[in-house]
Amino acid sequence: PPCGHSEEGQLWFNTLKRGLFLCDGIMWLTMLQVKEKLDYVEDHQDLFTNSETFDIEVFHIPSIGLFMATANRDSDLGSGIYKWTDGRFERYQNISTYDAQALQYFTVGKK
Known part of the structure; x- marks a missing residue:
């Protein structure tokens, strides 16, 4: 493809x-x-979040870029949105969540 x-x-x-x-x-x-066990996995980036992360959602916004949202457990710190910049994810925005278990990207109309 x-x-x-x-x-x-x-x-x-x-x-x-x-x-x-x-x-x-x-x-x-x-x-x-072709390797044994999990040694075929290569570490690209260690991404430290505000708290324990239960889920991630990767999505693309046309003309803006590639993003990743993390569903974080700690309600005081909320969950994070990261933007793909120069070959790595960087913190972009924080959103208020309460004991987030999962996140889902969606659109409303063409927005």
């Missing part, structure tokens, strides 16, 4: 090659290697 700006951050599992790939906005990067 194509790998351009609109596919950036998406995963693709190729059933023929039995491989998992990540689109970096230019090309598909392999995520799985």
Whole structure:
């Protein structure tokens, strides 16, 4: 499949090659290697959140960019929105939540 700006951050599992790939906005990067246990996972970024995170939601807003929302347990600190900038997620916004278990991206009309 194509790998351009609109596919950036998406995963693709190729059933023929039995491989998992990540689109970096230019090309598909392999995520799985023929290795034992979990040593095929490469650490790209350690992202520290306000509290224990139960869920993440990655979404793209046209003309704005790629984002990730984290559902955080601590109600006092809320949950976070991170924006993909220069090859990594950076804190963008904090939202008030109460013991968040999951988050879901949605649109209203064309907004």
